Amino acid sequence: MRRLSTPLLAIVLLAGSAFTFISADNWQIAEGYSITFSSDEASGIFKGFKGAIAFDEQHPATAKFDVTIDVASINTGNGLQNKHAKSDEWFDAAKYPQIHFASQKIVKTPFGYQVTGDLEMHGVKKPLSIPFTFKRTANGGLFAGVFTVNRADFRVGKPGGEVSDQIKLEVSVPVTK
Amino acid sequence: MFNRSLLLGIISGVLAGIAGIIYARIYYKINEADFSVVVSSIRILSASLFGGVLAAMGYTLLSRWLKTRGEIVFNFLFTLMSFASMLLPIAYKLPLNLETPDLFPGMVIPMHFFPALSWYTLKPLFIRNR
Numbered sequence: 001m002r003r004l005s006t007p008l009l010a011i012v013l014l015a016g017s018a019f020t021f022i023s024a025d026n027w028q029i030a031e032g033y034s035i036t037f038s039s040d041e042a043s044g045i046f047k048g049f050k051g052a053i054a055f056d057e058q059h060p061a062t063a064k065f066d067v068t069i070d071v072a073s074i075n076t077g078n079g080l081q082n083k084h085a086k087s088d089e090w091f092d093a094a095k096y097p098q099i100h101f102a103s104q105k106i107v108k109t110p111f112g113y114q115v116t117g118d119l120e121m122h123g124v125k126k127p128l129s130i131p132f133t134f135k136r137t138a139n140g141g142l143f144a145g146v147f148t149v150n151r152a153d154f155r156v157g158k159p160g161g162e163v164s165d166q167i168k169l170e171v172s173v174p175v176t177k
Numbered sequence: 178m179f180n181r182s183l184l185l186g187i188i189s190g191v192l193a194g195i196a197g198i199i200y201a202r203i204y205y206k207i208n209e210a211d212f213s214v215v216v217s218s219i220r221i222l223s224a225s226l227f228g229g230v231l232a233a234m235g236y237t238l239l240s241r242w243l244k245t246r247g248e249i250v251f252n253f254l255f256t257l258m259s260f261a262s263m264l265l266p267i268a269y270k271l272p273l274n275l276e277t278p279d280l281f282p283g284m285v286i287p288m289h290f291f292p293a294l295s296w297y298t299l300k301p302l303f304i305r306n307r
Binding site: 036044045075076077078079080081082083 | 269272273275276281
């Protein structure tokens with residue numbers, strides 16, 4: 001019987017380990033998020049933001065972001081500019097109503113984390129890396145990141161026009177469990 | 178001359194301000210668009226009063242320089258400036274927390290004509306043509 005106990009234990013451990021997953025925590029996007037964009041000539045916010053976020057600081061490799069921005073929710077603070085931004089000259093909100101980002105890889109960096117994924121905007125899908133931080137708060141957590149997007153890469157607006165090609169985006173997303 | 182036109186400017190400015198405040202309230206009730214953070218009642222009143230006093234100064238100066246043609250030029254300039262000032266609310270960038278910036282010009286543009294309307298309405302009571 002003793003001869004069998006060690007191999008049996010090994011089999012039990014092996015079988016058990018097969019069902020052990022390191023799964024990231026699922027987070028709900030809370031009120032108070034902000035998605036702002038700015039350049040020297042134009043700035044504003046996107047008010048519509050939703051998606052699924054799975055993230056665990058200890059195991060960033062298992063994290064997953066799949067988020068969308070409602071293009072029609074753009075607000076530059078000026079009615080005419082909003083209309084212009086939603087028109088086919090810029091975002092073409094009627095044809096491409098959403099900006100979509102899906103993560104492929106998330107790694108820890110000296111300053112926080114970096115997510116690499118596909119950004120789909122204006123019908124163009126391109127890989128993009130976004131550095132971000134995550135802080136635990138009393139109610140959950142806060143994701144924050146600042147990065148730039150070349151609007152010409154996504155054929156948003158005319159390249160080299162009045163608005164610079166490089167658009168700075170600042171994202172702050174509070175989350176709860 | 179200046180005293181009369183200044184009194185006209187102040188009274189027409191105050192009346193234009195009151196009309197503007199009433200119009201803003203009606204606009205809010207109809208459209209549920211509240212821009213009081215940017216255009217408060219005090220701001221409407223003070224801007225209208227400023228317009229009235231500016232009109233009084235302009236009227237006095239033009240009437241002295243151009244005599245009988247002064248009023249014609251003044252009326253033309255006052256209307257033209259009221260029209261030109263429409264560009265200000267159209268180009269104005271509101272705080273981003275205000276939801277419907279497209280409704281902002283619809284509220285403010287008519288107010289830009291209130292001082293001129295008020296001036297033209299009250300002027301015969303204060304200054305009679307010779």
